[in-house]
Amino acid sequence: MTARVRPGGLREVGSFTWVFARVSGRIAGTGPPNLFLTLGRRRGLFHAWLWFAGRLMPGGGLPRRESELVILRVAHLRDCRYEWEHHVRLARRAGLGTKEIDRIAQGPDAEGWTPREHALLTAVDRLHRYRDLDDAAWARLRGHLSEPECIELCMLASHYEMLATVITTLRIQPDQARSPR
Structure with missing residues (x-):
């Protein structure tokens, strides 16, 4: 199965997402997460989603x-x-x-x-x-x-x-x- 939307590069996702994806991949033991580089192609939405998602995990109250x-x-x-x-x-x-x-x-x-x-x-x-x-x-x-x-x-x-x-x-x-x- 082929990706319908390819992960973006620096130009498509911007410097914040580019650096964030690289750091996240290092922490996860992977390359930059394809999820971040794909969703990051819609920058404003990605940034808002990232904040929301981060409040659920890892920043949530459940263990x-x-x-x-x-x-x-x-x-x-x-x-x-x-x-x-x-x-x-x-x-x-x-x-x-x-x-x-x-x-x-x-x-x-x-x-x-x-x-x-x-x-x-x-x-x-x-x-x-x-x-x-x-x-x-x-x-x-x-x-x-x-x-x-x-x-x-x-x-x-x-x-x-x-x-x-x-x-x-x-x-x-x-x-x-x-x-x-």
């Missing part, structure tokens, strides 16, 4: 480990390879092990999740399937999260659903691992 659980579950449900591969690297840094990452594909009812993780993953599945949470799922979630955390969870899962749509539609290619020197 990073839980944010990565949510994002990876969305990536799995959406079959979004780019999102999955990028966030597996981040999930490992946030403390998720290989067995936990593999178990994400099995969903909330897989053995080994804590009650809180089960509630989070159930909410993600329901938001994905129904675009809503029934009263039972909401009550289970509220048993573990505050109201502000519930707001953030809904926005985090929905944001990564939107992002998976953009990535899939534009056919953004996964980032290449940076070769060791």
Whole structure:
């Protein structure tokens, strides 16, 4: 599959995005993220999105480990390879092990999740399937999260659903691992 919109160069994305993408790639252990160099071709929108996305992750109030659980579950449900591969690297840094990452594909009812993780993953599945949470799922979630955390969870899962749509539609290619020197 070929990208529908190629990642931009310095001229197309501007110096801020160009430098930001290079630094981000170094941190992630990849080249400059194709997502940033593609979305960066629409500079003002990219800058606004970056600020918003950064407030959800890594700047959100949910623990990073839980944010990565949510994002990876969305990536799995959406079959979004780019999102999955990028966030597996981040999930490992946030403390998720290989067995936990593999178990994400099995969903909330897989053995080994804590009650809180089960509630989070159930909410993600329901938001994905129904675009809503029934009263039972909401009550289970509220048993573990505050109201502000519930707001953030809904926005985090929905944001990564939107992002998976953009990535899939534009056919953004996964980032290449940076070769060791």
